[in-house]
Amino acid sequence: MREALAPPTAEDPGPPDAVLVRLAARDERAFEVLVRRHAGTVHRLAATMVGPGAADDVVQEVFISVHRGLKDFRGEATFSTWLHRVTLNACYGALRGKGHPTVSMHDAPEPLAPHDPARTGEQAELRDQLAQALQALPREQREAVSLRELAGLDYAEISRITGAELGTVKSRINRGRAALRAWLTRAGIEP
Known part of the structure; x- marks a missing residue:
């Protein structure tokens, strides 16, 4: 063994x-x-x-x-x-x-690449704004979007984890994505 x-x-x-x-x-x-x-x-x-x-x-x-x-x-x-x-x-x-x-993503590691201070600052700001946008979502949407986009789970598995119907999971993800897009657009970021 x-x-x-x-x-x-x-x-x-x-x-x-x-x-x-x-x-x-x-x-x-x-x-x-x-x-x-x-x-x-x-x-x-x-x-x-x-x-x-x-x-x-x-x-x-x-x-x-x-x-x-x-x-x-x-x-x-x-x-x-x-x-x-x-x-x-x-x-x-x-x-x-x-x-x-x-939620603050300021401490998240940078991807390995040549050091560019301007780009590093922009990435840190973008991470912070994305974290704020995620935090602004209702709990169920944040949970579903995080499981889909960050954990890479499929809709059926998210349904099993959350106990929500498959259609509800899809709806939460779609609404969450739309809300994130709107929040980021208002913040001046092109999603």
């Missing part, structure tokens, strides 16, 4: 989540593979919902909760669906603890 838990590579991504979930209840290496596989997605979603400054704490809380809950995970949904729901719950818990939710 040691081979099955070798670090994933581009050629061999390792065992599927369902196998790792079964093993992770009694094998820390399997849990570590799950964490490495999903930490980036969880962090991106958390950073959008609570801001980059609080995202690390949320990610830690998510994986502590997942580790504790694996023994009770029944597999009625895919692991990634369950993980996204745990992430959203942790985000809402963090937002309740902060009082007033604010």
Whole structure:
């Protein structure tokens, strides 16, 4: 079984989540593979919902909760669906603890490219404005847009995570995108 838990590579991504979930209840290496596989997605979603400054704490809380809950995970949904729901719950818990939710993407890393101070400033300003626009959305729209655009989930999976009907998910995403476009246009940004 040691081979099955070798670090994933581009050629061999390792065992599927369902196998790792079964093993992770009694094998820390399997849990570590799950964490490495999903930490980036969880962090991106958390950073959008609570801001980059609080995202690390949320990610830690998510994986502590997942580790504790694996023994009770029944597999009625895919692991990634369950993980996204745990992430959203942790985000809402963090937002309740902060009082007033604010999101700032100012601390998000820049893409690797030659340093151009003017462009760096423009990108930071754009991230801040996009964060403000996302924060202005109603919770359900922000959740649906974040799961679609940042986590890359399809409509059906978003429906399973949120418990909303498929048509409702599509409507929330469309309304959220339109509201973001309008907000950014009012801010003088061409979406």
